[in-house]
Amino acid sequence: MTARQIDGKQIAADLRAAIALGVDELEEAHRVTPGLxxxxxxxxxxxxxxxxxxxxxxxxxxxxxxxxKLPATTxxxxxLEIVQRLNADDSIDGILVQLPLPKHIDASAVLDAIHPDKxxxxxxxxNAGRLAIGRPGLVPCTPSGSMRxxxxxxxxxxxxxxxxxGRSNIVGKPMGQLLLAADCTVTIAHSxxxxxxxxxxxxxILIAAxxxxxxxxxxxxxxxxxxxxxxxxxxxxxxxxxKLVGDVQYASAAAKAGAITPVPGGxxxxxxxxxxxxxLRAAKLRRGIKL
Ligand code: NDP
Numbered sequence: 001m002t003a004r005q006i007d008g009k010q011i012a013a014d015l016r017a018a019i020a021l022g023v024d025e026l027e028e029a030h031r032v033t034p035g036l037x038x039x040x041x042x043x044x045x046x047x048x049x050x051x052x053x054x055x056x057x058x059x060x061x062x063x064x065x066x067x068x069k070l071p072a073t074t075x076x077x078x079x080l081e082i083v084q085r086l087n088a089d090d091s092i093d094g095i096l097v098q099l100p101l102p103k104h105i106d107a108s109a110v111l112d113a114i115h116p117d118k119x120x121x122x123x124x125x126x127n128a129g130r131l132a133i134g135r136p137g138l139v140p141c142t143p144s145g146s147m148r149x150x151x152x153x154x155x156x157x158x159x160x161x162x163x164x165x166g167r168s169n170i171v172g173k174p175m176g177q178l179l180l181a182a183d184c185t186v187t188i189a190h191s192x193x194x195x196x197x198x199x200x201x202x203x204x205i206l207i208a209a210x211x212x213x214x215x216x217x218x219x220x221x222x223x224x225x226x227x228x229x230x231x232x233x234x235x236x237x238x239x240x241x242x243k244l245v246g247d248v249q250y251a252s253a254a255a256k257a258g259a260i261t262p263v264p265g266g267x268x269x270x271x272x273x274x275x276x277x278x279x280l281r282a283a284k285l286r287r288g289i290k291l
Contacts, residue, residue, distance in 0.1 A: 145270025
């Protein structure tokens with residue numbers, strides 16, 4: 001079998017177009033333009049690119065974008081003060097503090113300070129709790145984008161066995177919760193899982209969120225499975241250059257899978273689209289407007 005490639009770029013573009021329509025409707029009906037504030041501390045080059053892309057996408061969706069670029073010497077107290085100001089600012093619906101933060105700042109303390117109703121990354125313990133017990137809230141963007149990709153090839157998820165490799169708070173755990181809410185039988189695997197390839201081979205839906213370049217090979221994949229590659233790894237390429245690869249070895253996995261996401265062009269574009277979706281959702285939830 002040669003897998004169908006799941007086109008995350010196209011699905012994300014469609015979602016962003018739908019969000020832009022939703023923003024227009026919100027403006028017409030309620031005179032509200034959602035606003036997203038992104039806070040960047042320091043000069044990490046990858047983070048600078050992410051923040052620039054998020055700002056651009058926010059404006060393209062018709063929302064207001066606010067960027068706060070702070071020096072690497074910013075203290076935790078100063079950062080917390082900015083977060084509190086954004087919490088109190090009625091023109092801001094979503095607050096995102098770009099990670100990683102400099103080492104002298106406790107990231108958990110900062111993320112916990114974001115008001116849960118403006119927590120568009122979905123990392124606040126209240127939103128993690130809401131997701132765990134099935135209450136409405138804001139869900140982390142990468143897992144919710146991955147769910148959309150899965151549903152694009154298989155709308156009927158009940159009873160499927162999903163194996164998620166990775167148990168981080170931002171990807172693996174919320175991914176497991178979303179699949180469970182969709183009535184899958186979920187296994188969350190990690191670095192201590194015994195015989196991981198055998199576990200992976202049981203999966204109707206296999207999610208790799210590990211951070212190890214091309215760890216998942218074709219012989220880990222059940223015939224016809226849906227494979228979602230969350231990994232983004234920069235590895236050396238020819239002529240001293242680098243390239244991006246996922247956690248899945250694409251060619252061998254695609255020979256077994258029914259559908260598979262590429263890297264780049266799979267999960268990555270969905271993450272920003274779902275951030276915009278969360279911002280629109282937050283703008284409505286905060287004002288009691290029907291979703
Ligand atoms: P973390 O490093 O926080 O978590 C990695 C997880 O993988 C851990 O649970 C770890 O297990 C597990 N793991 C590590 N090595 C192995 C192994 N050899 N066998 C089995 N499990 C293993 O990473 P993230 O969850 O933040 O990110 C995962 C990947 O997704 C990364 O490549 C990251 O770049 C990418 N990513 C992509 C995004 C996107 O937009 N596409 C967004 C966010 C992340 P243990 O808990 O036991 O240590």
